[in-house]
Amino acid sequence: MLRLYGVDEPAVQARLAELARTANRRRRGSxxxxxxxxxxxxxxxxxxxxEAAASSVRTYQSQMIPALLQTPDYARALTVAGRRWKRPEEIEQFVTVRLIRPAPAHGR
Structure with a gap:
């Protein structure tokens, strides 16, 4: 792929390949x-x-309450309204994610 884009320098190829490996490891990360x-x-x-890697996050939301201010009931109502999940355990897992996301213990 790098040759196709005209990247011929071995040092640049090696650096880009390492970045790709790092990204793939992160994708399967912990x-x-x-x-x-x-x-x-x-x-x-x-x-x-x-978001977890960011040093700051700024948002503007005119149609829903920002994640930091959402209650479990509000997050559940949003999740049910989205209609992507049908089973109660899926809904509860997604609500858990919405509520865990802003927690300081997760790198914020």
């Missing part, structure tokens, strides 16, 4: 969110991972 892989889309897991 973040707390991986426990919930059955109910999380890859994009949401990626978002949570980036």
């Amino acid at each position: 973040g707390w969110w991986n426990e919930y892989g059955g109910v999380l889309a890859d994009t949401y897991r990626d978002f949570i991972e980036l």
Whole structure:
């Protein structure tokens, strides 16, 4: 792929290959969110991972309460309204993720 894009320098190829290996290891990493892989889309897991690595997060939400301020009942109502999950245990797992996400113990 690198040759296709005209990256011919061995040092640059080696550095990009190492970055790819690091990204793949991280994707299979040990973040707390991986426990919930059955109910999380890859994009949401990626978002949570980036959020956990960030030094600050700024959001603007005009249509729902931000995650830091959500109660379990509110998070559950949002999850049920999304209609992605049907089984009660899936709903509860996703609600758990929504409530764990902002917790300081998880690298924030």
